[in-house]
Amino acid sequence: MDAIKNISRRTFLKASAFVAGGLVIAFAIPQAKRFMSKTAAQSENNTFEPNAFLHIGNDDTITVLLAHSEMGQSIWTTLPMLIAEELDVELASITVRHAPAAPVYAHTAYGLQITGGSTTTWSEFDRYRQAGAMSRILLVQAAANKAGVEPASCRTENGKVIAGDKTYTYGELADDAAGLEAPAEVVLKNPQEWKIIGKATKRLDATEKINGSAIFGQDIHFDGLKTAMVARSPYFGGKVKSFDDSAARKIPGVVKVVQVPTGIAVIADHYWAAKQGRDALKIEWNAGANASLDSTRMFDSFRQMASKKGAVASSAGNVDSAFADASKTIEVEYTMPYLAHSPMEPLNCTVKMSKDSCDIWTGTQMPGVDQATAAAILGLKPEQVNIHTPFLGGGFGRRANPASDFVAEAAHVAKAAGIAVKTVWTREDDVKGGYYRPMFLHQVKIGIDAAGNPVAWQQTCVGQSIMAGTPFEAFMIKDGVDATSVEGVADSPYIKQTPHHLVDLHSPKIDIPVLWWRSVGHSQNAFVMESLVDELADAAGKDSLEYRRNLLKDHPRHLAVLNLAAEKAGWGGTLPKGIARGIAVHESFGSFVAQVAEVSVVNGAVKVHRVVCAIDCGLVVNPESLAAQMESGIAFGLGAALSGEITLKDGQIAQSNFNDYQVLRMSQMPKVEVHMLQSTAKMGGAGEPGVPPIAPAVTNAIFAATGKRIRTLPIGNQLA
Numbered sequence: 139m140d141a142i143k144n145i146s147r148r149t150f151l152k153a154s155a156f157v158a159g160g161l162v163i164a165f166a167i168p169q170a171k172r173f174m175s176k177t178a179a180q181s182e183n184n185t186f187e188p189n190a191f192l193h194i195g196n197d198d199t200i201t202v203l204l205a206h207s208e209m210g211q212s213i214w215t216t217l218p219m220l221i222a223e224e225l226d227v228e229l230a231s232i233t234v235r236h237a238p239a240a241p242v243y244a245h246t247a248y249g250l251q252i253t254g255g256s257t258t259t260w261s262e263f264d265r266y267r268q269a270g271a272m273s274r275i276l277l278v279q280a281a282a283n284k285a286g287v288e289p290a291s292c293r294t295e296n297g298k299v300i301a302g303d304k305t306y307t308y309g310e311l312a313d314d315a316a317g318l319e320a321p322a323e324v325v326l327k328n329p330q331e332w333k334i335i336g337k338a339t340k341r342l343d344a345t346e347k348i349n350g351s352a353i354f355g356q357d358i359h360f361d362g363l364k365t366a367m368v369a370r371s372p373y374f375g376g377k378v379k380s381f382d383d384s385a386a387r388k389i390p391g392v393v394k395v396v397q398v399p400t401g402i403a404v405i406a407d408h409y410w411a412a413k414q415g416r417d418a419l420k421i422e423w424n425a426g427a428n429a430s431l432d433s434t435r436m437f438d439s440f441r442q443m444a445s446k447k448g449a450v451a452s453s454a455g456n457v458d459s460a461f462a463d464a465s466k467t468i469e470v471e472y473t474m475p476y477l478a479h480s481p482m483e484p485l486n487c488t489v490k491m492s493k494d495s496c497d498i499w500t501g502t503q504m505p506g507v508d509q510a511t512a513a514a515i516l517g518l519k520p521e522q523v524n525i526h527t528p529f530l531g532g533g534f535g536r537r538a539n540p541a542s543d544f545v546a547e548a549a550h551v552a553k554a555a556g557i558a559v560k561t562v563w564t565r566e567d568d569v570k571g572g573y574y575r576p577m578f579l580h581q582v583k584i585g586i587d588a589a590g591n592p593v594a595w596q597q598t599c600v601g602q603s604i605m606a607g608t609p610f611e612a613f614m615i616k617d618g619v620d621a622t623s624v625e626g627v628a629d630s631p632y633i634k635q636t637p638h639h640l641v642d643l644h645s646p647k648i649d650i651p652v653l654w655w656r657s658v659g660h661s662q663n664a665f666v667m668e669s670l671v672d673e674l675a676d677a678a679g680k681d682s683l684e685y686r687r688n689l690l691k692d693h694p695r696h697l698a699v700l701n702l703a704a705e706k707a708g709w710g711g712t713l714p715k716g717i718a719r720g721i722a723v724h725e726s727f728g729s730f731v732a733q734v735a736e737v738s739v740v741n742g743a744v745k746v747h748r749v750v751c752a753i754d755c756g757l758v759v760n761p762e763s764l765a766a767q768m769e770s771g772i773a774f775g776l777g778a779a780l781s782g783e784i785t786l787k788d789g790q791i792a793q794s795n796f797n798d799y800q801v802l803r804m805s806q807m808p809k810v811e812v813h814m815l816q817s818t819a820k821m822g823g824a825g826e827p828g829v830p831p832i833a834p835a836v837t838n839a840i841f842a843a844t845g846k847r848i849r850t851l852p853i854g855n856q857l858a
Contacts, residue, residue: 144441148155160192161273161312183363192221192269194277194858198297199578200225201233203245206253206262208236208505208771209481209530209537212763212826213258214343217266219759224270224327227308228293234342239525250609251506254538254654256727256823258757260551263821267327270325275337280314281306286324302308339763343529354487355501358560363488364393366551366561367412370401373425373789374572375649378402380782394552395419400543401412403551405559413564428649429789433577435474440579442602448598448642449618451628455638460594464585466677467594471581472669473850474662476574476784477655478793480801483531484568487548490558495522501530501543503538505608511542515549534774535654540608543651554652570791574784575655576602578623578668591687592632595639597664598661599624602652603645619643622654626663626830631693632671650786654843657776657829660726664830665779665837665851668722672838673847681837683709684723696723698815699732699752706813707734707750716740717747720839722831728822729755733772735808737839741858744834746776746808751828756821764824765812771828777802781852824846 168768193201202221208214214234223231243251246261275289278299282289286300292301299306329335348350371377381402391411396403404415440849461467487500489512496516501766504658513520518699530537546560565573578601585594603620605611614621619628620643627633628641673686683704690696700723709719716738723732736748751768758764781800785792793799837848846857 146270161276162317163724181215190409192225194307194308194312196312197375199233200231200297200308201235202266203235204239205237205245205251206258207501207505207527207533208589209501209503209532209533211258211652212341212760215339215341216259216760217262218342219334219339220263221270223332224267225274225728226299229334229339229342232396233296236527239509239523239527240521241506243426243559251504252504252538253503253533254535255731255827260728260756260821260823263757264760265487267326268324269535271326271689272320273766274323275310275324275494275554276315276318277308279318280311281315281609287447298464307786312373314780322583327582328510331616335759336757338760339760340762347529348588353484354531355499355528356483356531356562358488360490360530360558363490363558363560364405364407364555365409365412366405366555366559367401367409367416367564368398368401368403368546368551369416369419369421370567370765370838371423372570372791373423374431374651375422375426377426378421379424381422382420385420385646386415387417389415391415392737393630394555394557396551396553396832398547398552400547401556401800403561405551405555405557412562421852423533424780425789431648431650431786431789433475433785433787435490436648437579441471441581441646443600443644443646444579444581444598445461446644448644449599450640450642450805451599452641453617453631454636456638457594457596457638460638461583461585461596464594464804467583467585467586468673468677469583470670470673471579472666473580475782475851476577476650476652476667477778478569478574478784478799479532479534479536479653479655480568480799481530481532481534481536484565485544485563486560487545488558488560490514490550491552492519494518495524496549497524497526498548499526499528499543500502500548501529501533501537503530503533503535503547504540504542507540507836508542508545511546512549515546516553534656534659536573539653540752541573541651543573546637563678566794567794568797569784572651573653574650575661576604576652577663580627582666582670583672586674586678590674590680591689591736592636592674593638594638595633597627597633597641598628598644599638599641600644600652602648604652604654604658606645618645620645622659624663625659626667626724630667631696632667632689633690642750656771657726660724660826660830661778662851663723663777664722664726665833668724668831669837669849670848672720672834672841676841681710684741686723690723692699695730695754695819696725696732699723699730699754699817702813702815703732703734703750706752706811707748708737709734716843718843720835720837720842722838724822724827725845726830728820728829729753729824729827730822731827731831733766733801733835735832735835735839737836737843739840739843739857742855744780744840744853744857745803746806746837748809748811749776750811750813751833752813752815753824753827754815754817754819754822755827756817758816761814767824768812769810769830771826772832773807775808775829775832776836779836779851779853780806781854783854
């Protein structure tokens with residue numbers, strides 16, 4: 139409990155201008171829990187600095203400040219639920235705000251301020267509950283002092299302390315509680331006492347998002363603010379050779395045209411003038427070394443790499459001799475394309491500079507990194523840059539860019555213009571702008587014995603590293619292997635229990651910026667692995683469910699969700715004519731998810747009618763949010779599986795908008811049923827684990843319906 143302290147308002151105000159009276163409970167990060175080396179989250183002399191807090195005002199307001207960003211995953215509700223439980227208040231009485239960017243808000247595991255990896259709830263579960271419990275103890279002590287009774291005789295209820303025959307609101311006690319010494323230990327409620335945790339709870343941000351009052355980055359406006367759009371090279375790494383802005387400057391509303399490192403920025407009174415001005419620019423580009431990039435030729439080069447030994451990710455036994463003894467061998471190739479994130483809200487960033495400070499408004503998953511990047515560009519110290527985080531209109535990893543590309547660009551634009559500017563991206567900018575999920579190729583050879591069990595497994599993976607060149611490289615890339623490139627493969631239970639196996643990796647250097655994409659490497663690797671297991675079941679002449687049950691008999695959490703999904707889907711039961719089932723199970727981010735898809739194929743068109751999903755993520759804090767995340771992940775992954783594809787031709791991205799980079803349409807959304815397994819295992823994530831199983835569940839169903847094996851995504855018109 140030395141991670142939580144009650145600090146004075148004077149100390150806290152050094153870190154935040156938000157608090158104005160009342161009781162502040164702050165948190166410190168135990169240094170040993172961080173993955174990364176020393177950060178500014180703890181000072182050299184080990185003095186306490188807050189990095190998240192609960193504030194109870196003497197006006198009875200209760201405010202929780204989130205060190206993570208709300209981008210649709212419902213932490214705006216889940217984290218306050220933890221505090222409300224221990225504080226004995228109604229959840230509706232809590233106000234929630236995003237934290238500012240500051241080192242003291244660093245992630246407990248990663249050591250920097252970030253929202254990602256499906257980590258928010260498990261990383262904050264203890265300290266947010268402890269904050270509520272600590273506050274309650276101090277408020278009870280303050281009430282006992284006022285009433286002249288023992289704290290043990292007091293009780294709390296709905297934001298009040300009942301002390302003898304007197305009742306005090308938390309607001310009435312806040313100032314007195316703030317002056318008390320915090321106890322060294324607090325006792326948290328037993329799960330049997332929980333009234334909020336584990337109960338289906340409506341989102342706290344639902345009303346404002348429904349009525350339109352919620353503020354996103356695109357909604358930021360103030361007097362004097364201008365809008366900018368940047369003309370960027372159509373070639374990755376391309377540079378401006380020359381430009382003529384005379385026509386752009388004649389567009390009504392255009393106020394400036396400036397050159398920045400990423401291209402030419404047109405600054406105007408409003409969006410439409412900025413867009414028209416950008417369209418009117420005449421730019422000659424130096425395409426650079428990437429003018430001939432072509433997806434087809436890139437895959438050909440991947441195949442050449444796969445023919446050679448790569449960096450070893452996992453190995454056991456002797457695969458060469460084991461293949462000689464196998465009863466049957468399959469050799470297959472799987473390929474997956476680049477994918478854009480396509481959040482509903484395109485990228486945007488507002489920058490307002492003054493003489494010795496700067497304010498930035500942007501939907502970001504990494505505010506601390508963005509703050510440092512902007513400070514370096516503007517010649518300021520990081521603490522002079524104030525990052526304001528509104529709601530994020532989707533992120534999926536795109537707004538957690540270690541390069542801070544969209545924030546850096548906006549800072550350059552504002553610096554060059556010398557005025558407050560909101561730099562806005564169009565959908566076309568987003569689709570063509572890079573930082574994609576990398577394209578990958580897997581070449582696989584598997585030998586099975588007479589019983590159909592794998593005895594030899596060789597798998598070569600080829601694709602760009604997303605960790606190279608980032609702050610995560612030092613501990614995510616070992617011996618040439620980016621762990622995210624092979625996650626779900628190198629550690630797959632199917633491979634690990636195969637006595638002779640070899641997984642190796644090639645990470646080609648290509649000048650196309652790549653980034654984590656919702657569920658990261660699992661998003662493509664689950665498709666490969668669960669498709670391969672279906673291929674093995676077919677080769678062994680066995681039912682795909684029974685085959686998995688046999689391979690996973692020593693993996694109880696995999697097996698439990700697999701059985702639950704199959705049971706709820708009615709696996710083996712009668713289906714309407716023309717509909718077939720497919721199944722997949724995968725572990726990612728500490729959670730285990732199985733999905734059964736019911737699919738029909740008519741005249742080459744794939745229709746997914748129903749998806750039954752089972753998840754074990756350990757303790758479920760909010761079942762309603764968990765179900766929503768599974769539904770969201772299924773929609774996200776299904777859209778990519780059906781039609782998601784970024785391709786290059788003559789160095790340029792072929793896709794432009796939702797007409798040719800399609801996300802899932804409402805008419806394509808299947809009925810989804812979510813079933814949850816409660817367990818006492820370590821808590822896992824929810825935002826990402828729903829994505830990986832859906833593609834293989836669907837393609838396995840396609841095989842059951844048509845006999846056609848899908849080994850290349852997207853499915854597209856392969857069945858026509």
